[in-house]
Amino acid sequence: MISVLFVCLGNICRSPMAEAVLRHRLKARELEDRIKVDSAGTGDWHLGKPPHEGTRGLLERYGISYEGMRARQVLIDDYQTFDYIICMDSANERDVHALFGSRSDLHAKVFKFMDLLPDEASDDVPDPYYTGNFDEVYGLVSKGCENLLERIRREHQL
Template identity: 50%
Template sequence: MINVLFVCLGNICRSPMAEAVFKNLVEKENLNEKIQVDSAATSSWHIGDPPHKGTISKLKEYNISTEGMVGRQLEKTDYEKFDYIIGMDASNVTNIREILGQPDHPKIIRFLDLTDHKKDVPDPYYTGDFQETYDLVIEGCQALLNSIKSNHEDQFN
């Protein structure tokens, strides 16, 4: 099983959006038995909260479920549980490395570094632009899935 964790500041906008989109892609490719997905926050602000209403609304437009998703905070034990720990922006990556005590491990990456954009995913909590975030998340999730399938070919044949 390959375990993927998406991380942002509050775990109500970007990382749950990425979790839901990635789960949707994994299901469409019938890879549920091979890839497990979760999301978390670097802060404790929204522990137990559902995704932001803007995230829920945007995902509903594309028939992507957020059912059962609630905010949680990144924990030290996540380092051992997850094969990929994806920060939605550079600040998230810095905080992830600090929280996990792993200053430079290759399993911790910035999400859009997997794409040609090589930039941060803007936080729609502040920008209000959930469509821009969704478009970048779709692109990043597809790039991540392609990378996982390429890096773990033996598990997908």
């Protein structure tokens, strides 16, 4: 099974949004039994909590389930568990690299979400916890998840 982990700061806004959106798309394409999706945060402030109310409201508006999702912190074992570790911003990427140390295949496995959107001006997915702009983040997440799915299908001949 192919596995994807989205990583943001607290695991209540951006990464659970991406997790829910990708799961929704996998289900629509009947690929949920081939690709596992999870999310985690680099910080521990919100452990065990559901996604932020802004994320929940947005997902509900689009009919996307977030059932059972609870914030967790990224673990060193995630390096062995996941094929793709996708960081929502540069700080998250630095933190993940620091946690995992120097490994030969680190750059192939860990990358920034915005690498999936090369035509966008920003290097980072803005954090709606601070900006309040959940719609902007959803737009990026929606396009990026579609591009990720195509990348996975191409790389794994799905």
